[in-house]
Amino acid sequence: MPPHETSPPAPPLRRLDAADVLATLRALRQRQPVAYAAFYSSQLGGIVTDPALMVLPFDDHMVHRGHGVFDTAGLVDGRIYDLEAHLDRFVASAERSKLRVHGTRQHLRDVIVGTAAASGVHNGAIRYWLSSGPGSFELSPAAGAEPGFFVVVFGGLSYPERWYTDGLRVMTTSYPIKPPLYAITKATNYLPNVLMQMEAREHGFDNGVFVDPDGNVGEGSNMNVAFVTDDGVLRHPTFDHVLAGCTSLRLLELARALVGTVLTGVEVCPIPVAQARQAREMFLIGSSVKVAPVVAWDATTIGDGHPGPVARALRELLEDDMRQGDRLIPVPY
Ligand SMILES: Cc1ncc(COP(=O)(O)O)c(C=O)c1O
CATH class of the missing domain: 3.20.10.10 (D-amino Acid Aminotransferase, subunit A, domain 2)
Structure with missing residues (x-):
């Protein structure tokens, strides 16, 4: 007999409210060894340090179509290394991807530096993304979609000695x-x-x-x-x-x-x-x-x-x- 016919009936699907969702996201992040120190989201309009709040709308074009670009700069002894080169590549990748850059380059730089400051991390990595934004499941970005800019500061990738x-x-x-x-x-x-x-x-x-x-x-x-x-x-x-x-x-x-x-x-x-x-x-x-x-x-x-x-x-x-x-x-x- 196929296994599903012998399994006990599944519990009814729960309807969750905002407090349930937050508690579940917090529990998820506690089970995962993540150390994301700070996250900026243009969609949220600021920085959060609770990893449970570092989220994107599920219909963001970057999530379901891969229509986004990213880059990563290193944080070494409290200073950001070679950020201008990484920003050049980020902006060039955005242009090739027909993504509207969120604000001026100075704004991108200020947000990256500000998120690093809020993180308190002195050695690690800063990864940032530009997305065409949420609003539909179409292939082209949703009408009136606002580009999203996100920055996260974390310990960086590491490799075996x-x-x-x-x-x-x-x-x-x-x-x-x-x-x-x-x-x-x-x-x-x-x-x-x-x-x-x-x-x-x-x-x-x-x-x-x-x-x-x-x-x-x-x-x-x-x-x-x-x-x-x-x-x-x-x-x-x-x-x-x-x-x-x-x-x-x-x-x-x-x-x-x-x-x-x-x-x-x-x-x-x-x-x-x-x-x-x-x-x-x-x-x-x-x-x-x-x-x-x-x-x-x-x-x-x-x-x-x-x-x-x-x-x-x-x-x-x-x-x-x-x-x-x-x-x-x-x-x-
Ligand atoms: C596909 C690929 N090639 C090369 C590199 C090395 O680039 P970088 O020296 O800027 O880290 C990266 C990392 O960003 C990459 O993803």
């Missing part, structure tokens, strides 16, 4: 890379990225790598990929088919200081996979992961199978820049 000490192992994903227009736009359509990371973990790898239809290296799930050739050149894929990572762009500048010591040059060019597998070093780069050495890619051992000196030197340059560079905005706590 062994990624840095021992290096990580990646696999070529079986999922197709996004077409260039979508890959360069940081929209809330991360299904390929989610699936490739899950696939890699299911196969015992730490992360995946997208390869483009011409057989060139693309990027990781939420990170860029770069290499050091056998003759010491730092080589990064071009940014026309992958996200222009703020960390990669900054590191490509900073890396020039290493030419003459651990590097012989810096190049941004298409990188065929077969050539990339011959690299002396390979690493993943991003705001959250910083620079993490890759020691194995599918069945290929990269270099001597150990983290190399360029990965270490680049990570040091980046950490220095995040602590004492000229791209820091102090948060007025």
